[in-house]
Amino acid sequence: MYSSFFGLELAVRALNAQQSALSVSGHNISNASTEGYSRQVANIRTAIPLTLLGSGKELTLGTGSILDSVTRARDSFIDRQFRLETSKYEYWAGKQSILSTIEGMMNEPSQYALSNDLSNFWNAWSVLANNPQNTGARSALLEQTLTLVDTFHHLNQQITDIQQDLDSSVSAMVNEINTIAKQLRELNIQIKNAEVARNNPNDLRDQRDALVDQLAKLVPVRVIETQDPAFTDRTVGIYKVIIGNPNDPKNVLVDDQHVRTLTTVAYNGYQQAVWSDIDSSVTNVGLPINGPITINDGDQIRINVDGISYTIDLSSLKGTYDATGTFGLTFVDLANSLRTVINNAINANSGPAEVEVTFTGTNFVISSGLFGPDSRIAFEEISGSFGRTFNVATGLTPKTGNTGTATVTVLGGVYNGNGNTLKATYIAATKAAITGNILNGTVDFTGSTIALKLDGGDTVTLDLGTLENSATGDASYDLSDPAQREEFIGALQALIDSEPTLKDNLKVRLTSDNRIELINESPNAGTSSVLEVEVTGSAGKLGLNGSARGTDSYWQITDNGIPPKSAVINGDTGTVEVAGLTIEITDALDLADNDSFTLDLTIKNRMADLGFTTAVVSNTVDLGVEEGKLAASLEMRDSYLEEFRAKINTLVKGIADAVNALHYSGQGLQLETAGLAFFTSTDGMPITAANITVNPLLLNDPSRIATGLRNDPVERGDSTIALAIASLANDWTRLQDLINQDVFGPGGAPPVQASSFADYYGSLITDLGVNSQQAIRMSEGQAVLVNQMYILRENVSGVSLDEEMANLIKYQKSYMSAARLVTMLDSMLENVLNMGITR
């Protein structure tokens, strides 16, 4: 038998259960449009049945329903997919918006952009070529150039502006991540407290999920929820959030009640995201080294240690190294020398800590000695030759067939030119020679004489009347006739040879343009070789009167910069300073005309040979691949925009070099003895988009803008140079001679790697367009995926008003039925009570 009030109790339980379920439905309805809300389900189960002993056997009676739990309908797998797709979408959307900003900045294709300014610039040269004497055209050209230069400055500044915008947004995102992390920790504590008390904090969990969704937009997120093993009789969870690359063990942001923060440290002027609690230093592991490494004079590496960049000259490490020491030096020796040389540079600059360099047997490893977020190792690119120091010795390259030798040593200095090679050519001493007029017309030499004096010796006078023309028999020759010309030269030589002092010492010859030439072939050479000639009579038509002296030998040393820098060493040996370097030539033997040597000035960056790349190794957060808005901003700011700026700088330098090279060989309306550059830089460094400007000498005096070739006297109508510069709008045809001389780069390289400047710029814009198009397509595709995930999630966790209304009806009817049961039981109990009353 059971309690009298069993039924009542049962009904009451039913009422409670239905009422609670109704409340849950009501909660769902009121939160139907709440962001991040997941539908809660009231789980009503039967209460524990009562086992009775009745009628001799055991009976099990149900005891009604109770509300077991209120759970939320949430699929964590869909959540994970949703967050993944969101991260990817935010990455591409972030990238797309920045690329769209860059497209707006370039504003192509339109009439108000760089390509238009360039066209106008080339056209201004064409206008100047039509009227080089016109000062108006010169002023117009200068104005157009200043506009172009302004556009370059402006573009450079805008790229920097975008980078700075991204920089502040990176800082803001890091702050947001930290804020979210703290909030997650708070929620974790609250949820844990509730779970320990056997509650089901569904709404807190919803808030937590919403925060993690927000976090997923910034960085890729992975949530790991496990059961706390400390509690065996109830379900308590441990909530761990990992951001960035999930395989990196350092990337835990929230570990239940423990939260870590990110902070920003400056690198190259911009903020990088790092973990603030890292207490380790960084190590850069190089790639495996296979063959031997040879270090030469002038090799360099550039390394950034803990935020400070050092350019290290490896000349003192000259030699060949390999694993076993075949050449006397091992890789371990190289590691030790590198350590010494890099640490010397760090100490000289008061850097924070020294590095450690070791060779592990297969590769080099370099570690910073600094602990903490500021610890960093990065290898950087070196290019060009400006600022190079070195000392080197090299041998002579004699002209083919020669046996000359000499030793060339660079004693030191810092190269301050724009070129990449230094060439020294030996010009041998010349002997005295006199070139006369072009031979034409009939000349009768009867009665004319020629007096010759070699090297200050005795004067020998020859009577030209003794010459005999085989055709006419007398001393007159028709010098317009090639045959008679030849005969005349031969007869004159014979006459000279008849004098013992002159024989073999004086030669007569005909030049390629039919002029007569006397050459002093005596063994003396240089300034001691003298020839004096005096003619009388009709021989004056030969134009040989006068005296001549030979020139001494000298070395001409020039670099191939624009404009070139050169110097001369008089004699066969000597020392001179050229382009900032001190060159010494010694031990010269058997030198002949046009023997030369070339020094390659380009800096060899040995970073790759040592197995290192330009990667920055530091405590920066590993943000995974192509996920999250933070990664998009960092990538655009640090690599894409820098590469974009580098391409624009290449274009600017190419234009400046090409125009300068042509301008340098010309002159304007005044006589110039040395050429002028058209473009210069404001700070003396190699020309970039930031520092390019017009040569102030030309701004002050536009008449010095070179339009024609250098000539004395000035030919004001000569527009050769202006035409050549104007033709740069189309292709390199007028630049071909300079290109072949390797002025713009080794191997006949043009100023930019394209068929013209417009072509290079076109490909730059096309690349931008392609990248932007890709970002648009990827983000649109990802948006569709995100939408799919959203639909799936709504499918599981969304509130359907129709469903809730149906539930309301269900619970209401159940409630009414339960209430009916109460009424019935009430009347039954009434009967029971009335049973005991006797009349």
Add this chain to the structure above:
Amino acid sequence: MRITTNLMSHNLLRSLEQANSRMTLLQTQLSTGRSLTKPSDDPVATETALRMNNTIASMEQWKKNASEALSYLESTESILSNMTAMLQRIRELTVQGATGSLSNNDRMQIAQEIDQLTMQFQVLANSQVNTKYIFAGTKIDAPPVEAYTGTGTPPAITKWAGNDKVLEIEVGPNVTMPIAINGQQLFGITFNSDGSANSSFFNMLHELSTALRNSDHEAINASLDKIDIEIDNFLELRSQLGARTNRMRTIYDQLDNSIINLKQTLSQIQDVDMAAAIMEFNSVQNTFRAALSVGAQIIQPSLVDFIR
């Protein structure tokens, strides 16, 4: 699959957004007339458009150059035709002076007219077009001849301040055309070794004048031959000039046509087809309206409305 309230409104919003963004894009295209406004619209077409813009800009400049050259050439032509007429007159006078029936006085008169014509030739040798001395080669800033301004027979010129280079202008990619004639060739200038000059033309005029004053018949007849040689020289150079002028006109017309063709091609690449865009706009607008009205109808009612 459960359809929730949120899902319906989310979907409605999304389709409205898509229709809206399509309409905005079409609106931009229609109001700017361009289908290519930024490189990401069509990167390859952008490159082509850039290249064409550059070529059109260059061609417009060459066209201007050709037009300037034409005016230069035409001015030179008129000066030369003037000179030829004067030479013909000199020939007539010489023929007249060669007849034996003239008195010495008459020959004197003829000589004086020859002198005046010589001085005029010297002035014409210093002609300028656009402040450039056209017969001085590239030394365009100084008059090539020292014009004689005194009385009596002008002496033969001994100095020539020009050179034998010819002015050129750019009318195509690496294509330059000469726009003047060689002044030294016109007047038969040769240089002596000491820098002084001889002009066969002016020498001829000087000899003629002297011969007329001295009534030297032999010399006058010899001069007649020389005049014919000079006239042939002038005509040859005039025809060269005429050929250059014709060529320049052809180049000008060609450039004109090329520019029109390029602009047409450029328009095909970057301009929007108005008719197509407007049609598409209408159709998208219809879709938008349909989405709005359908969305409104399904969003509102739910079971709530039907349960009392």
